[in-house]
Amino acid sequence: MSDHFIRGAAAFVGVGLAGMGLAPGYTHLDLIGLAVHDALSDAGYRLAEVDGLYTANMSNILPTLAVGEYLGIRPKVAVGTNTGGNSLIDHALWAALALDAGLCNVALICYGSNQRTGKSAPPDQPPYESAFHSRDPITSYALAAARHMHQYGTTREQLAAVAVAARQWAQRNPAAFARDPLTIADVLASRMICDPLSVLDCCLVTDGAGALVMTRAEQARNRAQPPVYLLGCASAQSHRQISQMPDLTTTAAAQSGPRAFSMAGLAPRDVDVLQLYDAFTINVLLFLEDLGFCERGAAGSLVASGAIAPGGSLPVNTNGGGLSCVHPGMYGIFALIEAIEQLRGGAGDRQIEGAEVALAHGNGGMLSAQTTAILGTAATL
Amino acid sequence: MSDDHAEASLGAPGAAFEAFLKAGDFRLQCCRACARQIYYPRTLCHHCGSKELEWRAVSGRGVVYSTTIVRQKPERGGDYNVAIIELEGGARLLSRVEGIPPAEVRIDMPVTAFISTTNPIPLVLFRPAQKTASL
Numbered sequence: 001m002s003d004h005f006i007r008g009a010a011a012f013v014g015v016g017l018a019g020m021g022l023a024p025g026y027t028h029l030d031l032i033g034l035a036v037h038d039a040l041s042d043a044g045y046r047l048a049e050v051d052g053l054y055t056a057n058m059s060n061i062l063p064t065l066a067v068g069e070y071l072g073i074r075p076k077v078a079v080g081t082n083t084g085g086n087s088l089i090d091h092a093l094w095a096a097l098a099l100d101a102g103l104c105n106v107a108l109i110c111y112g113s114n115q116r117t118g119k120s121a122p123p124d125q126p127p128y129e130s131a132f133h134s135r136d137p138i139t140s141y142a143l144a145a146a147r148h149m150h151q152y153g154t155t156r157e158q159l160a161a162v163a164v165a166a167r168q169w170a171q172r173n174p175a176a177f178a179r180d181p182l183t184i185a186d187v188l189a190s191r192m193i194c195d196p197l198s199v200l201d202c203c204l205v206t207d208g209a210g211a212l213v214m215t216r217a218e219q220a221r222n223r224a225q226p227p228v229y230l231l232g233c234a235s236a237q238s239h240r241q242i243s244q245m246p247d248l249t250t251t252a253a254a255q256s257g258p259r260a261f262s263m264a265g266l267a268p269r270d271v272d273v274l275q276l277y278d279a280f281t282i283n284v285l286l287f288l289e290d291l292g293f294c295e296r297g298a299a300g301s302l303v304a305s306g307a308i309a310p311g312g313s314l315p316v317n318t319n320g321g322g323l324s325c326v327h328p329g330m331y332g333i334f335a336l337i338e339a340i341e342q343l344r345g346g347a348g349d350r351q352i353e354g355a356e357v358a359l360a361h362g363n364g365g366m367l368s369a370q371t372t373a374i375l376g377t378a379a380t381l
Numbered sequence: 382m383s384d385d386h387a388e389a390s391l392g393a394p395g396a397a398f399e400a401f402l403k404a405g406d407f408r409l410q411c412c413r414a415c416a417r418q419i420y421y422p423r424t425l426c427h428h429c430g431s432k433e434l435e436w437r438a439v440s441g442r443g444v445v446y447s448t449t450i451v452r453q454k455p456e457r458g459g460d461y462n463v464a465i466i467e468l469e470g471g472a473r474l475l476s477r478v479e480g481i482p483p484a485e486v487r488i489d490m491p492v493t494a495f496i497s498t499t500n501p502i503p504l505v506l507f508r509p510a511q512k513t514a515s516l
Contacts, residue, residue, distance in 0.1 A: 127395070127421060128420075128421040128474075128475065129475045131500065131502060131504055132463060132475055132476055132477055132504065133451065133461065133463070133477075134451070134463045134475060135451050135463075139449055139451060139463050142449035143447040143448070143449050143463070143464075143465055144447070146447045146448055146449055146488065147446070147447040147488065150447070150488045150489075191452070192450070192452050193451075193452055194449045194450065194451050194452065194463075195449050195450040195452075195484075196449075197449075241475070242465070242475065243465050243473050243474055243475035244421075244473070248446070248447055248465075
């Protein structure tokens with residue numbers, strides 16, 4: 001068992017969601033406000049008790065100021081690191097450190113977007129790529145998928161199996177946005193966007209918000225909800241633009257994963273349920289390989305076997321993921337919330353029985369930034 | 382070469398790269414310390430950290446590292462290729478392979494660079510390499 005001082009030092013004690021799918025007329029800050037309200041109610045804290053704020057989004061260049069002002073809080077610790085979609089999981093690590101160090105007592109992690117019904121945010125065009133009319137992010141992920149297919153013989157059918165498994169999970173989640181039946185043939189027949197990725201290989205575009213509350217472990221024990229502990233968390237990054245990625249078939253999750261497992265004193269075989277940031281179907285294949293859940297090049301056959309779908313041996317994205325549940329631009333916080341729901345045992349029809357260890361993995365940029373978090377119930381301490 | 386010290390007067394790396402292209406000259410920075418190619422233009426070597434860089438002409442020969450077809454309605458210009466090219470010297474560029482239908486671009490295909498000046502800024506694009514006559 002790892003004795004890393006962060007292991008089990010902080011826990012998630014409240015979660016909130018708002019505006020899942022469509023929230024016409026609401027700003028991203030409105031949605032954050034709703035999610036934060038529910039997260040604090042869930043945790044049994046008042047807004048005035050929040051003294052640590054961790055937030056990033058695609059609308060505010062100074063997110064901690066905009067969100068803090070909206071919420072009317074003046075946190076002692078404010079962290080607005082933005083490395084893309086993984087940011088909100090990465091924030092959990094820095095919140096745990098600040099809590100353990102006594103820098104703050106109640107850390108709030110929150111995100112929101114109205115990208116589907118609101119005005120779209122200005123794009124962040126990478127230099128030396130946008131001039132060639134790459135249609136990012138899809139083009140970048142398509143290039144990675146094409147390379148994976150070239151090197152390992154991965155097929156479009158195998159990629160489609162990721163989307164179908166996500167849909168099968170979404171059908172068990174009443175909060176999921178896309179719940180209609182979906183087959184491999186449907187995915188293969190859907191409109192091609194950037195070969196080999198068709199529209200059903202791509203995540204949803206929805207509204208939505210999420211929030212989390214963390215406290216030190218000793219504060220977490222006697223609250224309304226069973227605490228879910230952060231056992232390990234690590235981040236890694238390799239590039240910003242896809243042409244600068246050293247190997248299109250290996251992400252920095254190959255570094256963040258082993259470090260997170262080491263901090264937790266656990267291994268992939270100990271994980272009961274995985275939440276992998278599935279902006280595109282190829283992501284799940286890459287992360288299963290990079291995080292050590294199968295051999296390199298073997299993820300295609302693994303997902304095609306049904307292992308990640310309901311009833312499979314390796315449940316992945318039990319909320320329906322970014323492909324079928326919700327994807328308001330930065331999905332990381334939703335992966336983390338679903339991991340917590342599973343460890344609380346409150347995931348309803350999609351509950352993994354007896355789940356004690358969950359992995360939530362976030363991805364940012366063009367497969368650029370990766371954060372792996374390992375969570376556990378009190379029994380894992 | 383007489384232009385070893387030319388970079389001092391070229392200003393920012395991006396502007397220098399563009400100025401060379403406008404003159405029909407495809408050059409990339411090369412690190413004097415570790416001898417590796419640098420792309421995109423920078424003020425220091427992203428391989429070793431040295432600031433001792435020089436602009437060297439490149440052959441323009443490379444291979445397709447990965448490729449995709451960006452789908453677009455015919456009335457908006459139709460489908461087009463986007464690819465990552467690995468140059469002979471090791472640098473990788475995002476670009477397009479033109480001159481053949483996008484569906485015919487393949488990973489590992491040999492390509493040759495050309496400079497397109499039809500855009501506001503000149504672009505390095507690629508076409509399939511001419512097959513060398515051999516018996």
